[in-house]
Amino acid sequence: MAEEVSTVIDRETVISDIATVLDISSTELTEDTNLLDVGMDSVRLMSLVEKWRAGGAPHADLVTLASDPVLGAWLDVIVP
Template identity: 60%
Template sequence: MTKDDVRDQIAAVLDIPATEIADDDNLLDHGLDSVRVMSLVESWRAGGASVAFVDLAETPTVEAWTELLSRSS
């Protein structure tokens, strides 16, 4: 999964343009909350990724999440 894929999915959940999210932005500053993170976790798990909420909450950035997702697939 690419950074753009991750960014696009986050933007869709937040209902904002993907261009507003930089690789190193703290996603919480964009309004990402635990319910939306769990929605993303479930979506990525359904696609075969082995990620947990706590892993994503530790460093909520596109860059960190892309790295986690690429290691877990």
């Protein structure tokens, strides 16, 4: 079964998607969270980038996000 892709990419969606792939509660994430410190790796990041780009976030880019793995920086890039 194909994974359902959201058509609206907002802050809550990004945070929820990250929490889901890391298997943690979204309440554990703040804008200052370094996502590498909570288990983000390149495979998970690639999966999220593909999902967000398909969902309408053209600025979601693997290199950009990997270069600054802090949640607040990701939100600034992904959410218009």
